[in-house]
Amino acid sequence: MTSCGESEPEAPAVPTLNRGLLSDPESLDIHKARSTQAAEVQRDIGEGLMSYSANGELIGGVAESWSVTDDGRTYTFKLRENARWSNGDAVTADHFVFALRRLVDPATAAFYAQAVAAINNASEIVAGNLAPAELGVVAEDAQTLVINLEQPTPYFLNLLTHPSTFPLHPGLVEEHGDNFARPEFLLSNGAYQLVAWEPASQIRLVRNEHYWNNAATSIDAVHYHVVTQELTQLNRFRAGELDTTDTIPPENFAAIREQFGDQMRIAPYLGVFYYGYNLTKPPFADNPALRQALSMAVDRETLVEKVIGRGEAPAYSWVPPGVNNYEPIQFGYAGMSQAERNATARRLYHEAGYSRDNPAQIELRYNTSDIQQRIALAVQAMWAETLGVETTLVNEEFQVLLANMREAEVTQVFRSSWIGDYNDAHTFLSILESDNPANMPRFKNKAFDNLMDQAAAQVDLHKRRLFLEEAERVLLREHPVIPLYFFVSKHLVSPRVRGWGDNVLDYHYSQHLSLVTETQ
Amino acid sequence: MLRYALLRLLGAIPTLLLVIALAFLMVHAAPGGPFDDERVLPPEIEANIAAAYQLDQPLPQQFLHYLSGLLRGDLGPSYRYRDRTVSELIGSAFPLSLQLGAMAMLLATVVGVSAGTYAALHKDSLLDRIVMTFAMTGISIPVFVIAPVLVLLLAVQLQWLPAGWTGSTGIRRYILPVVSLALPQIAYIARLTRASMIEVLESDFVRTARSQGLGTAAVVRLHALKPAMLPVLSYMGPAIAAILTGSVVVEEVFGIPGLGQHFVRGALNRDYTLVLGIVIFYATLVLLLNLLVDLLYGAIDPRIRRR
Numbered sequence: 031m032t033s034c035g036e037s038e039p040e041a042p043a044v045p046t047l048n049r050g051l052l053s054d055p056e057s058l059d060i061h062k063a064r065s066t067q068a069a070e071v072q073r074d075i076g077e078g079l080m081s082y083s084a085n086g087e088l089i090g091g092v093a094e095s096w097s098v099t100d101d102g103r104t105y106t107f108k109l110r111e112n113a114r115w116s117n118g119d120a121v122t123a124d125h126f127v128f129a130l131r132r133l134v135d136p137a138t139a140a141f142y143a144q145a146v147a148a149i150n151n152a153s154e155i156v157a158g159n160l161a162p163a164e165l166g167v168v169a170e171d172a173q174t175l176v177i178n179l180e181q182p183t184p185y186f187l188n189l190l191t192h193p194s195t196f197p198l199h200p201g202l203v204e205e206h207g208d209n210f211a212r213p214e215f216l217l218s219n220g221a222y223q224l225v226a227w228e229p230a231s232q233i234r235l236v237r238n239e240h241y242w243n244n245a246a247t248s249i250d251a252v253h254y255h256v257v258t259q260e261l262t263q264l265n266r267f268r269a270g271e272l273d274t275t276d277t278i279p280p281e282n283f284a285a286i287r288e289q290f291g292d293q294m295r296i297a298p299y300l301g302v303f304y305y306g307y308n309l310t311k312p313p314f315a316d317n318p319a320l321r322q323a324l325s326m327a328v329d330r331e332t333l334v335e336k337v338i339g340r341g342e343a344p345a346y347s348w349v350p351p352g353v354n355n356y357e358p359i360q361f362g363y364a365g366m367s368q369a370e371r372n373a374t375a376r377r378l379y380h381e382a383g384y385s386r387d388n389p390a391q392i393e394l395r396y397n398t399s400d401i402q403q404r405i406a407l408a409v410q411a412m413w414a415e416t417l418g419v420e421t422t423l424v425n426e427e428f429q430v431l432l433a434n435m436r437e438a439e440v441t442q443v444f445r446s447s448w449i450g451d452y453n454d455a456h457t458f459l460s461i462l463e464s465d466n467p468a469n470m471p472r473f474k475n476k477a478f479d480n481l482m483d484q485a486a487a488q489v490d491l492h493k494r495r496l497f498l499e500e501a502e503r504v505l506l507r508e509h510p511v512i513p514l515y516f517f518v519s520k521h522l523v524s525p526r527v528r529g530w531g532d533n534v535l536d537y538h539y540s541q542h543l544s545l546v547t548e549t550q
Numbered sequence: 551m552l553r554y555a556l557l558r559l560l561g562a563i564p565t566l567l568l569v570i571a572l573a574f575l576m577v578h579a580a581p582g583g584p585f586d587d588e589r590v591l592p593p594e595i596e597a598n599i600a601a602a603y604q605l606d607q608p609l610p611q612q613f614l615h616y617l618s619g620l621l622r623g624d625l626g627p628s629y630r631y632r633d634r635t636v637s638e639l640i641g642s643a644f645p646l647s648l649q650l651g652a653m654a655m656l657l658a659t660v661v662g663v664s665a666g667t668y669a670a671l672h673k674d675s676l677l678d679r680i681v682m683t684f685a686m687t688g689i690s691i692p693v694f695v696i697a698p699v700l701v702l703l704l705a706v707q708l709q710w711l712p713a714g715w716t717g718s719t720g721i722r723r724y725i726l727p728v729v730s731l732a733l734p735q736i737a738y739i740a741r742l743t744r745a746s747m748i749e750v751l752e753s754d755f756v757r758t759a760r761s762q763g764l765g766t767a768a769v770v771r772l773h774a775l776k777p778a779m780l781p782v783l784s785y786m787g788p789a790i791a792a793i794l795t796g797s798v799v800v801e802e803v804f805g806i807p808g809l810g811q812h813f814v815r816g817a818l819n820r821d822y823t824l825v826l827g828i829v830i831f832y833a834t835l836v837l838l839l840n841l842l843v844d845l846l847y848g849a850i851d852p853r854i855r856r857r
Contacts (some may be wrong), residue, residue, distance in 0.1 A: 054815075057632040065586070067835050136594075141585075148735040157594040208633055229631055229639060230718045230815065231807035250596065255716045257805050258815070261698075262714065268706045269715035429582030429820055448587060467590040 043543050044236075044250035047527070049274040050263040051254045054229055059211035060193045062131050066449070067276070070253055071233055072193035074540045075218040077241075079107050079126065080190040084542035086453075086533025088187060092121055102489040103183025109173040115199050123169035125197035131162040132203070133194055136306070137279070138166040142194035145451070148183040178529035182489045184355070185454035191537075192451070219467075221247045221541035224373035230256055235540070237411040248529075248544035269524045273545075274527060274538070278520040280401045283340050286522075293522050296341040297532035298352050300450035301517035302458065305394070305403040305409070308441040309510055313390060320390060321509035323378035324443075326363055326371040330410055334515050337408045339402065341520070345513035345545065348505055349458045351480065352534045353517040355495055356455040359502040372416045379417045386418040394421050395435075397428040405514070406445070446470055449517070449519050453535060455498045456485070462505060473510035551848070560664045567828070570620070573829040577822045584629035584820040603629060616826070625827040630819045636827035639812055641651065644831070647808035650800070651793045653728045658735035658789070663782065665736070666743025667770065673748060681740060686737050690736025693796045697803040715806045727804045731795060733798050735789050737835055742785055748776040769795040783850065794832065 043541050055068030063072060081091035090096070093107040107514030113121035133140050135156040143156045150166025166178035179186065189195060192437065194369045198210075199217045206215045216224045221243070222235035233254040237247055242245040257263045257273060260279035262287065278286060278294065288293055307314040307321055314321055346364035349356060363371050384390045394410065397403040413419040434441050448468070450457040464479050478501050485497035519536035529543045562816065585591070604615060607831040611653040619626055630770040656814035665685075692788050711726050747846035750756060751774055759773050798810035805811075807830055816824035 054631070056630060059633055062632040064589075136598045137602075139595070139598040141591065141599070143595050143598075153594075156592075156598070158598075213632055228807055229642070230811050231805065251718070255714065255805065256713060256807075258811075259802060259805075262803060262805060265698075265706050266551065266714045266717060267700055269713035269717065271708060271713055379842065388741070427582075427818075429586055432586045432588065433581040433583075436586070441739070448588075466586075467592055470590075 038087070045547070046251040046253055047249045047540055047543060047545060048255060048271060048273045049426045049540070050272045051233070051256050052267065052276040053258060054265070055233075055346075058216060058224060060129070060196050060198070060229065061142070062211070063193065069193050069319045070538075071235075072196070073220070073537060074189075074222045074235055074252060075216070075220045075238075076193055076196040076406055077113075077220045078190050078192065078196045079109075080187050082191055082533070082535070082537055082539070084529055084533075085530035086531065086535055086541070088191070088283075088536065092126075092189070096187070100489070102358050104177045105177045105179070105186065105364045107175045107177070109175065110242050112242040113219065114185060114216045114242060116238045116240055118489055119199065119201075119217075119458060120172070121197055121219050121279040122172040122177040123171070125199060126175050126313070127165075127167050127169050128200045128203075129196065129198035130167050131165050132198065134165055135162040142192065142196065145189055145192055145194050148179045148181060148189070150180055152180075162439050181486050183486075184491055184494065185452050185456060188354075188452040188454065198464045200475070208533075219408050220396050221539070223341050232256060235258060243541075247541045249540060252540045255513055264522070267524070272522075272525075273524040274530070278340070278522060280338070280340060284423050293525060295521045295523050295530065295532060296518050297536070298343065298350070298519040298534055299519040299536050300350055300353065300453065300457075300534045301447060302348060302350055303445075303514050303517060304348075305512040305514060306435075306446050307443060307510060307512075308438050308471065309474075310472045313392070314442065317382055318472055318509055319378045319382040320384070321512075323375040323382065323417060324392075324413060324419070325374035325512040326360075326378070326511055327419075328412055328512060328514065330514060331368070332412075333405065333408055337404050338515070341518045342515040343518070345515050348462075348502055348511070348513055349451070349455045350516040350534075353450075353455050353458075354453045355491055356498065358388070358455075359499055359506060361506055373414055379419075384419075389418045389420050391420045391423055392422070393440075393442045394445075395424045395426060395431055395441055395443065398425045409514075429508050438470075438472055444470070445513075447517070450535070454504070455495075459498060459501055459505070462510065471510040473505075473508070475508060478504045478508075489528040551845065552842075555845065556564045558841050559846075562841075566833055569833045570617070570826070570830055571613075574616065576693045577817075577820070577825050578609060578612075580783065580820065582820055584822060586820070603627070613643055616823075620830075625830070626823040628816075628821055630816065630821040630824065636823050639824060640827055640831055642811065643807055643809045643812050646806060647794075647797055647801070647810060648728055650724070650797060650806070650808065651730060651790070653724060654731035654735065654793050655789065657728060657732040658739055658793075659782075661732070662736045662739025663779075664745050665777075666746055667778075669740065669744045670747035670751060671766065671770070672725075678744075682744070685737040685740045688733050689741070691734070693730055693734065694799045694803070697726070697800055700726050700730055701803065713804075715804050724802075727800050727806060729798050731793055734796070735793065738789070740784055741784065741825040742776065742782050745770065747774060750774045750778045776778050783843070783847060787840060790839055791836070 031318055038538045045069050051067050053065060053067050055071055056063050056065060060072060069533045077091045079093040081089055091112045092109055094109045094110045097106050110124055114120060117427045132138050133146060134143050136156060138156045146152050151164045152158050154160040155165060156164050161442050168176045170176055197219060213224045213227050218224060218238050221238055221241050223238040225234045225236050227233045228233050235252040237250050240348035257266060260277050263275040264279055267275050301437050309476050334342045347358035350356055362413055391549055394406055396406045408421060410421040413421055435444050448458060448461055459482060460466060464474040465480055481497050485494050488494035488497060523530045526546045528546060530538060587657050604612060628634050628636050628639055665681050672678050701713050702709045712723050715723055723823040756769060756774055797808060798814055801808045801810040802814060812824060813828045
């Protein structure tokens, strides 16, 4: 520590990594948490069957090895014999069975119960039609776990990195009930264990001496500082109080880049930002020409470079680039110049029955925030200039916008986004299936649904990929959404932190990081 | 006096009930629910969660359920912090807000009264002008500007003090938040004191005291200070309210886990029970403080005491 050596009585004696966290976890109970911030902390204190390397490659976690049957429906995992809880107890296959049953038990009311919908009987148990013990997960012996799936699910191993699929210590849960995740009780099987959690302030972790790979953990203590304001995170990074930030504020981005150079880490992130159409009402129901015209009239390059300017990539597809086993399909007009797109957009706009004298009148809804406002104003101007559309901007508090999107009564065009839950095209395409609750535009297309079903039944990765690509082709042709840009992850990382790997999931396990000791 | 206090307390009960009912209606009327998110939950899961929190019941029934909990002193579980209760969150957050508020109030009173008295005694001098200019500036600049500017200057540039609450331990982390909270109040109290002191110093009984040969210091201490304090005292109620609301901003800026931050986050997250709990808690607090100020007023001003 280089800070003034005077009275710092409780200053940590061990090398400590200070990480900024944009919001408090809902809970550190793996089944009651929901936010990406909660998952960030949980990946430090827990470990699933599978895990990721610093660069985002899938690696074994508690599982030492695994095999899949040819039909892609039965997975057998061999657990590490030296996997331990923070009290020294062994992590066994039973602990995974116990945790996965609790995840789908309706009484748990877990947010992520659908994450394991692929496992036999999971959906029926969540719906209350079967007992949790019917879940297709079996402990053959202490180190062997067998999971049976309803359908081949090529991304299944990726799902097992999600904290909601981590193991639980049955004795702990039985003893403390719903309070087991409190700092005074919680047992961890990850590289770190929880010491303290002060809501809205900080979460403190220390090295878990019993972790099977403890020798590889470099940093002894990790403090997550809950700082909800992006600008405050920046200030605290500047003041040396944070080693890493969760994000970078949109204001003065260029100046921040100039000041911090290499400390700024921008990397592609599995997320798409889009404007959705309400397909249940006029003017967008049964009006693909208008939908396409509006989509083509948005100059995405200008939008990401001039209006947002944080390294985002313009989106000409629905699935972001960088997804495993997939090559995103692009809009036919991706290769055109903006002038050519505008010409086609005008033609389509006229075909849809609109003109300068009879302009389309549209409401565009977004949540109250500076950056959202800037994007909406830019899109409004582009539509007005190219087509003569009269757009009314409506900004609403986030929860109000969400409620309106769900009701699909007052919405016309609305802003939304989707962040991938796992590294597979399925996480993006599936939300636009007819019966998916996250299908905000209410896109209903039989051909699309059929292709998704066919993809789901495929064991052969190549054939599956062809079905998914065809599904995206159908989707893009129908224009239920305007994909605007793909997200990037944005962090400030202090030069004293080593081992930070950029990856599309934006996961950064503290166990992969190390601190340079300053010798001056 | 005890009888008076008891009557006032009884009279506060209907007010409190009204506050509870209105707050309950208002949080539930806000569009969106505590578990809404861009990642929409499948209907079965949504139903399971609604059932776990009784959100599937009709509103009147939820209200009765809430009231019956209140009578037992139970403010319910937080919807956002899924394994903590509202009482527990308030219990850990309030002492911090109270500490900050009390320190800011103390600082504001001591500095404000001293500066105001000094200015009054040296009316129209250069120092008087400086103090009053400073006071005018302090009143005009809102907390949400003062706090970040102080952070930029003293924490980011000079690195003398921590920029955020969790950046250090001990007394150093209180300095910036308390000063940010107190500055506007110092300014206001200084102006009030000056005006009131000038008036008192020109009054007959002070002139009499001076004519008996008392020095300035003794006149102020023995005769002028107490009557000059009356306007300041009646400002205490609004000042406490201002510090409570100011603390919402200061707690956000410095990341202090106080009630203000819980209130703002709770409202944005639609954490019904947490918001309700804090509203009820604040309402009770304000009612009690108002009573206290009235009683104090009676103790200082003999004209009020008789009633």
